[in-house]
Amino acid sequence: MNSLELSVQDLLVSGERGRTLLTVEQLVVHPGETVGIRGPSGAGKSTMLYALAGLANVAQGQVRWGDAELSTMGEEARARFRRSSVGMVFQDFLLFEELDAVSNAAIATGYLHGSRHAALLERAQSTLQKLNVKDLTQRTIASFSGGERQRVAIARALAHDPAVILADEPTASLDRKVADQLIDDLVALVRQEKKTLIAVSHDHHLHERMDRIIDIEDGRMVGEVRND
Numbered sequence: 001m002n003s004l005e006l007s008v009q010d011l012l013v014s015g016e017r018g019r020t021l022l023t024v025e026q027l028v029v030h031p032g033e034t035v036g037i038r039g040p041s042g043a044g045k046s047t048m049l050y051a052l053a054g055l056a057n058v059a060q061g062q063v064r065w066g067d068a069e070l071s072t073m074g075e076e077a078r079a080r081f082r083r084s085s086v087g088m089v090f091q092d093f094l095l096f097e098e099l100d101a102v103s104n105a106a107i108a109t110g111y112l113h114g115s116r117h118a119a120l121l122e123r124a125q126s127t128l129q130k131l132n133v134k135d136l137t138q139r140t141i142a143s144f145s146g147g148e149r150q151r152v153a154i155a156r157a158l159a160h161d162p163a164v165i166l167a168d169e170p171t172a173s174l175d176r177k178v179a180d181q182l183i184d185d186l187v188a189l190v191r192q193e194k195k196t197l198i199a200v201s202h203d204h205h206l207h208e209r210m211d212r213i214i215d216i217e218d219g220r221m222v223g224e225v226r227n228d
């Protein structure tokens with residue numbers, strides 16, 4: 001599935017006790033675009049990713065992916081949408097130390113329908129290979145480096161062939177060389193597979209490689225720039 005346009009309109013995300021965490025007047029992201037999100041710490045960048053994933057409390061406005069209007073869908077429908085269309089790469093990886101790379105990347109076999117298991121396993125393996133992860137099954141990821149773990153986390157996000165990848169600080173805590181290689185590989189992979197990538201980051205090397213960069217400040221999307 002590769003054709004989900006994102007349309008956000010008059011969005012207001014609120015947190016506990018009704019505090020406004022984020023407002024976005026309007027944002028359209030075309031299928032296959034790569035978008036960086038930047039801004040100071042605490043500005044609302046992760047909140048934006050959660051809202052796009054249907055994981056935030058949308059108090060007002062719309063978040064629409066193709067025909068799926070997340071703000072009017074119930075929790076179960078949003079979870080189904082994520083399972084079919086969204087791959088998430090979180091800041092702290094959320095991998096299982098005691099499992100090997102393939103088992104981590106194919107972890108969705110634990111909750112997806114059995115008819116999807118073979119394809120998922122195959123994609124998990126081939127994506128790990130494309131991302132140059134060695135030792136797919138020979139050892140648990142407990143002994144993997146930060147860069148290798150992030151690659152496994154990316155392969156996991158891609159394993160169910162989602163149209164959209166949402167990544168939170170994918171290069172955080174990696175040294176420059178490893179981070180640059182990861183950016184190259186991630187961008188090559190999403191472009192090759194025509195996925196939409198939306199990545200929160202403080203890393204200007206990452207932003208330089210995106211089609212567009214969105215600026216969030218003080219709980220508000222304040223503008224965007226396009227890379228040529």
Ligand SMILES: Nc1ncnc2c1ncn2[C@@H]1O[C@H](COP(=O)(O)OP(=O)(O)OP(=O)(O)O)[C@@H](O)[C@H]1O
Nearest residue numbers: 015016019021039040041042043044045046047048
């Ligand atoms: N559910 C919530 N209820 C109340 N406040 C929240 C909630 N979730 C996040 N916040 C607050 O909203 C603000 C924005 O948080 P967010 O994690 O989106 O920032 P960020 O821009 O991603 O920051 P960083 O770059 O430091 O990760 C922070 O002040 C955070 O403490």
